[in-house]
Amino acid sequence: xxxxxxxxxxxxxxxxxxxxxxxxxxxxxxxxxxxxxxxxxxxxxxxxxxxxxxxxxxxxxxxxxxxxxxxxxxxxxxxxxxxxxxxxxxxxxxxxxxxxxxxxxxxxxxxxxxxxxxxxxxxxxxxxxxxxxxxxxxxxxxxxxxxxxxxxxxxxxxxxxxxxxxxxxxxxxxxxxxxxxxxxxxxxxxxxxxxxxxxxxxxxxxxxxxxxxxxxxxxxxxxxxxxxxxxxxxxxxx
Amino acid sequence: xxxxxxxxxxxxxxxxxxxxxxxxxxxxxxxxxxxxxxxxxxxxxxxxxxxxxxxxxxxxxxxxxxxxxxxxxxxxxxxxxxxxxxxxxxxxxxxxxxxxxxxxxxxxxxxxxxxxxxxxxxxxxxxxxxxxxxxxxxxxxxxxxxxxxxxxxxxxxxxxxxxxxxxxxxxxxxxxxxxxxxxxxxxxxxxxxxxxxxxxxxxxxxxxxxxxxxxxxxxxxxxxxxxxxxxxxxxxxxxxxxxxxxxxxxxxxxxxxxxxxxxxxxxxxxxxxxxxxxxxxxxxxxxxxxxxxxxxxxxxxx
Numbered sequence: 001x002x003x004x005x006x007x008x009x010x011x012x013x014x015x016x017x018x019x020x021x022x023x024x025x026x027x028x029x030x031x032x033x034x035x036x037x038x039x040x041x042x043x044x045x046x047x048x049x050x051x052x053x054x055x056x057x058x059x060x061x062x063x064x065x066x067x068x069x070x071x072x073x074x075x076x077x078x079x080x081x082x083x084x085x086x087x088x089x090x091x092x093x094x095x096x097x098x099x100x101x102x103x104x105x106x107x108x109x110x111x112x113x114x115x116x117x118x119x120x121x122x123x124x125x126x127x128x129x130x131x132x133x134x135x136x137x138x139x140x141x142x143x144x145x146x147x148x149x150x151x152x153x154x155x156x157x158x159x160x161x162x163x164x165x166x167x168x169x170x171x172x173x174x175x176x177x178x179x180x181x182x183x184x185x186x187x188x189x190x191x192x193x194x195x196x197x198x199x200x201x202x203x204x205x206x207x208x209x210x211x212x213x214x215x216x217x218x219x220x221x222x223x224x225x226x227x228x229x230x231x232x233x234x235x236x237x238x
Numbered sequence: 239x240x241x242x243x244x245x246x247x248x249x250x251x252x253x254x255x256x257x258x259x260x261x262x263x264x265x266x267x268x269x270x271x272x273x274x275x276x277x278x279x280x281x282x283x284x285x286x287x288x289x290x291x292x293x294x295x296x297x298x299x300x301x302x303x304x305x306x307x308x309x310x311x312x313x314x315x316x317x318x319x320x321x322x323x324x325x326x327x328x329x330x331x332x333x334x335x336x337x338x339x340x341x342x343x344x345x346x347x348x349x350x351x352x353x354x355x356x357x358x359x360x361x362x363x364x365x366x367x368x369x370x371x372x373x374x375x376x377x378x379x380x381x382x383x384x385x386x387x388x389x390x391x392x393x394x395x396x397x398x399x400x401x402x403x404x405x406x407x408x409x410x411x412x413x414x415x416x417x418x419x420x421x422x423x424x425x426x427x428x429x430x431x432x433x434x435x436x437x438x439x440x441x442x443x444x445x446x447x448x449x450x451x452x453x454x455x456x457x458x459x460x461x462x463x464x465x466x467x468x469x470x471x472x473x474x475x476x477x478x479x480x481x482x483x484x485x486x487x488x489x490x491x492x493x494x495x496x497x498x499x500x501x502x503x504x505x506x507x508x509x510x511x512x513x514x515x516x517x518x519x520x521x522x523x524x525x526x527x528x529x530x531x532x533x534x535x536x537x538x539x540x
Binding site for chain 2: 047050052071072073075076077081082084088089090091092093097100101102104105109149150153
């Protein structure tokens with residue numbers, strides 16, 4: 001059984017419909033990459049899964065249970081976490097306070113001190129920065145805080161919205177290494193990325209969205225070799 | 239350091255408790271006013287400081303508390319402290335549905351919306367015939383300033399304790415998170431609506447409880463006094479001057495402002511408002527984040 005099964009998902013903002021039928025699945029422990037042009041509905045898809053955008057149709061099944069239309073609190077409680085686009089830390093709060101807000105689900109509230117220690121072990125960079133205002137950190141550091149904050153809820157599925165956005169290539173590689181390490185610990189990942197080449201190297205399978213619809217799916221290597229994908233997302237002249 | 243502060247706090251509280259035994263009427267009056275303003279500033283600080291929803295209408299709950307107490311004392315002959323407690327509970331309970339509606343607004347829209355809400359509540363309360371409408375409501379004499387002072391002091395200390403708890407609790411962290419970025423707080427699973435409404439009703443409970451004491455203090459309630467925009471604005475200014483969203487900001491801002499205001503009024507009665515306004519502008523230009531954050535960052539820099 002898939003850990004996450006999204007079927008014919010539809011959602012929008014007011015009168016504007018952003019998703020017209022997105023379908024994809026994530027197996028336990030897998031990295032799935034979702035690619036598509038700007039405005040194809042990638043972010044909206046993640047927001048609809050976590051519950052801050054209410055789907056108008058379709059189903060989202062996580063671990064065998066329907067979660068479409070549920071409040072984010074319930075979805076996070078079940079084991080899904082989102083790393084939002086542009087990092088979006090609580091800029092005026094300290095790194096540690098940011099992490100503590102991430103430990104929101106009831107099932108992890110008792111172990112916050114332990115979770116914090118584990119975070120500082122896993123991301124040694126964060127320990128010395130714990131008392132710093134999150135807004136004063138560099139882009140790469142902020143991305144690590146955003147990832148650590150999402151992991152505080154001990155998710156089984158991590159949704160990542162453009163983690164490489166605005167980061168230097170070297171930092172992007174470091175972030176992707178972190179994603180790989182997190183995945184090795186058994187956390188499934190949905191990766192939405194503009195950095196298509198690197199994302200496809202990381203992922204086992206990939207989906208292509210166009211105008212709010214899933215138009216292609218397959219093994220990452222197959223998608224990587226697809227002529228249409230090459231032309232549209234990789235800028236390769238054939 | 240910590241023990242020294244603790245001892246200072248105990249001494250201060252003891253002094254406040256025994257003050258009515260030694261102070262003359264004027265000084266006790268000034269002390270009551272100070273404690274009232276500090277408590278109002280603490281009430282405002284929860285929804286507006288910690289949660290970041292600037293409200294210009296918390297006085298609505300003060301007025302509700304005052305009128306509820308007035309009616310219960312004058313018509314039902316309740317003991318005034320019980321009536322004032324009931325007034326606070328009524329204000330807090332009304333804040334839940336009001337907050338559910340009002341907290342959908344953000345930023346300046348919420349601030350203005352709350353201003354309008356306070357006006358609306360004022361009109362509604364005074365439309366009830368039992369409140370004496372615009373003419374007001376006389377309370378039977380019998381309560382002393384000392385009693386009202388103790389009531390207000392207890393609420394003020396309670397508000398400080400509540401703020402200390404909020405500042406250290408997961409609930410307070412959630413409020414600060416939604417102040418910083420409501421949508422992101424939501425994606426982490428924080429029930430932002432619930433957190434906001436809880437903060438809002440706590441911010442209504444405090445003025446609600448204070449209103450009853452104030453009604454007794456005046457022995458006569460009329461709309462302008464119960465829904466006094468001067469009380470509202472001054473307590474907001476105190477919290478801002480002391481430091482918005484800090485534990486000690488309302489206390490420091492409230493004490494400084496009440497004393498300065500009183501001293502200016504006593505010495506320069508003709509131009510006191512002008513001096514007060516000028517001083518306020520100068521202080522806010524010099525310390526835009528407030529007195530407490532300015533001292534804290536100076537302290538850390540040493």
